[in-house]
Amino acid sequence: MSRYVALMGDRQTGGRESSSPARTARRGAVVGAVAVVLVGAGASADAVSDTPVSEPVVSGAVVNSGHDVIVGITRNVVFPVTVTGSDDSGLSFADVDLKGPHGGFYTTDAFCETATSCTTTFTVNAHPAPGSDDPVDLANANAGTWSVDALVDAVDGDSVFAPGAGSFSLKRAAQLTVNAAPEPVAKGARITVTGKLVRANWDTYRYAGYAGRAVKLQFRPKGSSTYTTVATVNTSSTGTLRTTVKAVKDGYWRWSFPGSTTTGPAKAAGDYVDVRS
Missing domain, CATH: 2.60.40.2550 (Immunoglobulin-like)
Known part of the structure; x- marks a missing residue:
């Protein structure tokens, strides 16, 4: 080195x-x-x-x-x-x-x-x-x-x-993405939230999927500044994330990773979902 x-x-x-x-x-x-x-x-x-x-x-x-x-x-x-x-x-x-x-x-x-x-x-x-x-x-x-x-x-x-x-x-360093769909969505219907957790590979100079890590799914209602954890999902062998949740109100969905002994924390930018009655 x-x-x-x-x-x-x-x-x-x-x-x-x-x-x-x-x-x-x-x-x-x-x-x-x-x-x-x-x-x-x-x-x-x-x-x-x-x-x-x-x-x-x-x-x-x-x-x-x-x-x-x-x-x-x-x-x-x-x-x-x-x-x-x-x-x-x-x-x-x-x-x-x-x-x-x-x-x-x-x-x-x-x-x-x-x-x-x-x-x-x-x-x-x-x-x-x-x-x-x-x-x-x-x-x-x-x-x-x-x-x-x-x-x-x-x-x-x-x-x-x-x-x-x-x-x-x-x-x-780690990075997270998020996508919540469909949008708009009817109130009470289910939405699918996907994403991917990757981290820096210092050997290849690229970002690669981080497998088997617990990542929190969080929601922030429209007009609020506070995210609340809704579920915890483990990443796949390629770092991908996927779960379904019920649409209750307008707001933002994101994934949040607290970090590990070798990898820094990461938060995805909130993805807004319009919920219609």
Whole structure:
């Protein structure tokens, strides 16, 4: 699986370091300053060891403002990851890795915008990249729960590595259609409501039927803004839906899918049926 390239320099994964020029220069300056202070002041080892040292702390990571990341087949999906923490000198820089099922991996880094917060942005996709021999970043097997690892630097040069600082769900986008017929229909007669549930296939760059899923049939009376569930129907082997209901009043019919561990939710646009006495 191809990786999203870090925005600043290359990552050395074994040592959990980023080799961006700005970061390397900053660390060198801090080390050099410490050496000058120690030599110039003639500080003893005992004096240094008695000085309290505050280590940076990572308190957590929030992905996409707490929402699932849902990816289709044609567009890039851009979302933020915010790492929070603290240090007496303030936080300075963060490397962030996203790790998912079956080798899913993205990495990038950013300077912290406040002393306690570092936000970086990720771009993921599952569509062909023109001219690329490895045209896809995501595969179907990558859908599911992902974890967040963070390596955070403080202004004074201290660092902390926080594996599993957060988690989120990366899901395949779903779509639903609906058709209610006949229309118009006599009051008390039965109407047939059909539809189809499909979801993004990150391996083929197409949408395909989602089989064996429970989908709710909902109705909204004319003049109302609220849908009520009338029935629950399972999709066929090709993702199709079909049921019959009695026509009682004018209104809108739709299918609603709540989503699954690997697939986002979907709602069909309401199909209006005119019921005549």
